[in-house]
Amino acid sequence: MSDLKTRFPLYAKLLRLYPAEYREHYENDLLQTTADMLDHAPGRLERAGIWFQLAIDLPVNITRQQVTYAGGVMMQQTPQYVKHGVVLNALLLIPFFVLIPLNIIHPLPVSWSGVGYTGIFILPVIAFLIGVVTLAWWLFAKNSRVHSFRSLLKRLDSHWPLFAAPIVALAIVAFAFGHDSVHCVTDDPVQAIGHLSQTTECMIRG
Amino acid sequence: MRSKNLLPQLSFSILLALSLKPRHGYEIMQQVKEDSQNKIAIGPGSLYTAIKQLSDEGLIEEVPEAHDRRKYYRLTDMGKKRLSAELDYFNASVQLAKQRNVFETFGGLA
Numbered sequence: 001m002s003d004l005k006t007r008f009p010l011y012a013k014l015l016r017l018y019p020a021e022y023r024e025h026y027e028n029d030l031l032q033t034t035a036d037m038l039d040h041a042p043g044r045l046e047r048a049g050i051w052f053q054l055a056i057d058l059p060v061n062i063t064r065q066q067v068t069y070a071g072g073v074m075m076q077q078t079p080q081y082v083k084h085g086v087v088l089n090a091l092l093l094i095p096f097f098v099l100i101p102l103n104i105i106h107p108l109p110v111s112w113s114g115v116g117y118t119g120i121f122i123l124p125v126i127a128f129l130i131g132v133v134t135l136a137w138w139l140f141a142k143n144s145r146v147h148s149f150r151s152l153l154k155r156l157d158s159h160w161p162l163f164a165a166p167i168v169a170l171a172i173v174a175f176a177f178g179h180d181s182v183h184c185v186t187d188d189p190v191q192a193i194g195h196l197s198q199t200t201e202c203m204i205r206g
Numbered sequence: 207m208r209s210k211n212l213l214p215q216l217s218f219s220i221l222l223a224l225s226l227k228p229r230h231g232y233e234i235m236q237q238v239k240e241d242s243q244n245k246i247a248i249g250p251g252s253l254y255t256a257i258k259q260l261s262d263e264g265l266i267e268e269v270p271e272a273h274d275r276r277k278y279y280r281l282t283d284m285g286k287k288r289l290s291a292e293l294d295y296f297n298a299s300v301q302l303a304k305q306r307n308v309f310e311t312f313g314g315l316a
Contacts, residue, residue: 026254029231032276033250036232057249064255 004031011054017062019069070161078138082162085134089165092127096172124172131166213292216256219246221265221281221289228269230276231257260285 005012008031015027034054041047074083139152156163213221216238223229223237235253238246248256257279260266265285269278281289303309 022258026258028275029254029277030250033231033235033253036276037235037250040232053247053249054251057251061249061251061255 004028004035008034014058014062018065022065022069067161070159074159074162078159078162082134082138085130086162086165089127089131089169092123092130093165093169093172095123096121121173121176124169124176128166128169128173131163131169135162135166212295213288214256216246216248216252217260217265218289218292220253220256220260221285221292224266224279224281224285225289228278228280230274230278232276234279 011034012027012031015023015030018027034050037050038047041050139156212218219238219242220234222241223234229237231250231253234257235248235250238248257266261268261279263284264282265288266279267282269280
């Protein structure tokens with residue numbers, strides 16, 4: 001099958017984005033079917049149409065297979081405490097996402113009391129900390145199969161959705177503490193020094 | 207809305223394409239296109255995603271004795287039963303629609 005890889009070097013490289021297990025089984029079929037399609041296309045326009053179709057078909061199905069594969073691996077190999085931790089992360093982020101359709105993210109830090117503000121934004125902080133501690137505990141546990149940096153990367157590769165909730169939590173925390181209105185409420189001198197112009201804006205807004 | 211028990215459209219079309227004889231990937235694509243009167247045009251990625259799903263469910267299998275370098279797929283006994291059940295469902299739906307004069311009201315089958 002190396003002749004097909006030689007014929008479609010870029011396409012063959014893109015197929016490496018599929019999960020390894022799937023690729024081992026279907027890589028040759030994908031290449032062969034693509035070759036058959038192109039060989040049967042009557043003209044340049046039709047061949048261009050096939051490549052255009054592939055440009056849409058490939059990323060969609062790579063994503064589907066990655067999600068399916070990662071989901072399967074996670075369900076079978078991930079310890080219960082990690083799954084519970086991730087679910088808890090996600091639940092703690094719900095209040096923040098409820099605020100978005102209510103369209104009160106921006107005025108919230110200004111108009112709410114410190115307690116209300118902290119109550120909403122402390123949850124992503126907790127979610128982030130729980131996520132980091134849980135995942136670090138699991139990745140570096142004594143009975144873990146992580147022996148090297150390479151095996152760590154491999155594990156991260158097949159369990160990437162588990163990191164989605166803590167990363168979203170981190171993004172929310174970054175948003176909260178980078179939001180200009182926040183400094184008006186928290187009166188955090190460190191933040192204020194870092195954002196002099198925004199602090200001035202707070203003063204003007206009163 | 208389709209029931210959970212019914213196959214997705216593409217999976218059904220692949221089973222139908224394999225109902226006459228074993229086929230390889232490109233043949234399946236062509237047959238699906240022809241059967242659907244050019245309404246279903248799939249790429250290789252979608253095709254093999256569906257093939258994997260059908261294989262995992264035990265509805266199709268690879269033909270081990272194929273001499274071509276292409277992989278051929280065929281229906282399993284379970285796949286034949288499943289296709290038959292799907293066709294029965296669609297047939298019953300068409301009969302019901304005829305009884306209710308749906309085609310005359312909304313157009314469709316002659």
